[in-house]
Amino acid sequence: MANVKFDDITFRYGSHTVLEHFSLEVESGKIVCLVGPSGCGKTTLVRALLGLIKPETGSITVGDRVLFDAKKRVNVPAEKRNIGIVFQDYAVWPHMTVLENVSYPLKKQRRPKEEIRQRAMRALEQVHMTEYANLLPNQLSGGQQQRVAIARALVVDSDVLVMDEPITNLDAKLREEMLLEIRMIQKRLNATILYITHDQQSALQLCDKMAIMEQDGVLCQYGTDEEIILHPANRFTFEFIGISNFIPVEKDGKGMALNCGEKIPYEGSVPEEARSGGYELGVRPNDIVFDDASPLKAKVDSRVFLGSEYNYFLSVGKKQIRVQQSMLDARTKGVANEGETVGIRFLNTRFYPAKKGAETA
Numbered sequence: 001m002a003n004v005k006f007d008d009i010t011f012r013y014g015s016h017t018v019l020e021h022f023s024l025e026v027e028s029g030k031i032v033c034l035v036g037p038s039g040c041g042k043t044t045l046v047r048a049l050l051g052l053i054k055p056e057t058g059s060i061t062v063g064d065r066v067l068f069d070a071k072k073r074v075n076v077p078a079e080k081r082n083i084g085i086v087f088q089d090y091a092v093w094p095h096m097t098v099l100e101n102v103s104y105p106l107k108k109q110r111r112p113k114e115e116i117r118q119r120a121m122r123a124l125e126q127v128h129m130t131e132y133a134n135l136l137p138n139q140l141s142g143g144q145q146q147r148v149a150i151a152r153a154l155v156v157d158s159d160v161l162v163m164d165e166p167i168t169n170l171d172a173k174l175r176e177e178m179l180l181e182i183r184m185i186q187k188r189l190n191a192t193i194l195y196i197t198h199d200q201q202s203a204l205q206l207c208d209k210m211a212i213m214e215q216d217g218v219l220c221q222y223g224t225d226e227e228i229i230l231h232p233a234n235r236f237t238f239e240f241i242g243i244s245n246f247i248p249v250e251k252d253g254k255g256m257a258l259n260c261g262e263k264i265p266y267e268g269s270v271p272e273e274a275r276s277g278g279y280e281l282g283v284r285p286n287d288i289v290f291d292d293a294s295p296l297k298a299k300v301d302s303r304v305f306l307g308s309e310y311n312y313f314l315s316v317g318k319k320q321i322r323v324q325q326s327m328l329d330a331r332t333k334g335v336a337n338e339g340e341t342v343g344i345r346f347l348n349t350r351f352y353p354a355k356k357g358a359e360t361a
């Protein structure tokens with residue numbers, strides 16, 4: 001399969017700019033998750049790749065084939081683009097057998113009968129489903145149905161597979177199974193996959209790399225999941241991927257304080273730009289530890305055991321924050337009890353300008 005390159009794509013619906021100077025490269029043989037909130041322009045980007053809409057600027061290349069180039073007036077028609085697609089809520093057709101489902105894109109291309117059969121069987125072989133060829137979808141498990149949808153996307157000899165929210169409406173357990181399924185097939189075929197989702201959890205489980213898209217079609221970060229979690233480029237990424245607490249910080253005499261409805265002295269380090277006000281401290285729940293020696297005190301409002309961690313709500317002044325404690329930490333240091341006052345320490349803090357209109361306590 002081939003790499004996919006979007007370069008400087010701008011697209012508008014009337015006066016509404018959906019994508020603006022959007023660039024992204026998906027390397028060959030990798031699975032890249034494009035993650036962003038609903039309405040940020042993900043499906044629009046997919047439609048541009050498929051050739052269903054025409055951007056105003058930029059180019060789209062797959063391998064060494066230029067599919068679209070606004071300047072050079074190249075615009076390869078949709079049916080010649082060789083892009084396999086698995087759409088949202090658009091799994092397999094229930095009234096067709098597995099083989100008929102997979103044959104369908106080739107039938108539409110009016111290929112000869114025998115060729116259709118051979119290519120459909122080969123696509124089924126790629127997803128290890130040949131022995132199910134004559135069954136109907138309701139005779140298959142959810143995971144097997146997903147494999148059929150993938151075979152149908154592969155059958156046109158795709159250079160790249162695009163999956164646009166393929167599992168959004170499934171229950172959690174089935175989603176898990178599907179993600180494993182997709183990952184296995186991707187590895188076996190060394191496929192290039194652009195996987196679109198608004199769900200950061202499935203993106204984390206699946207991807208080699210993640211592209212984070214902000215509202216208004218701006219790419220705000222592209223990197224491995226570790227880079228994105230450990231070094232978020234901005235507040236949007238920090239807030240969108242993972243759970244976060246925010247507490248306003250302000251000057252307090254010579255030092256700094258947390259504004260938690262009341263001023264609470266804060267002795268941790270605060271960067272220069274955040275010292276003059278208007279900033280918030282951001283900290284992840286799993287970057288907060290209990291430490292009786294710490295001057296920063298909190299009251300334990302609730303504790304819930306979640307199987308592999310403890311989840312707490314603590315009050316710091318009048319502000320409630322969330323803390324996650326690993327089992328290891330709970331075993332070695334003990335848990336905190338509801339009603340108790342404990343010392344806490346922030347291990348990993350970030351400082352961002354406060355959002356306009358955000359509450360301050």
Ligand SMILES: Nc1ncnc2c1ncn2[C@@H]1O[C@H](COP(=O)(O)OP(=O)(O)O)[C@@H](O)[C@H]1O
Nearest residue numbers: 013016018036037038039040041042043044045
């Ligand atoms: N056919 C259309 N006509 C006008 N606006 C559209 C059309 N399709 C999508 N939009 C708008 O473009 C924006 C991006 O939509 P979309 O790409 O579907 O977002 P996503 O897939 O990230 O949820 C949204 O604001 C949406 O309302």
Ligand SMILES: [Mg+2]
Nearest residue numbers: 042043164165
């Ligand atoms: Mg969409």
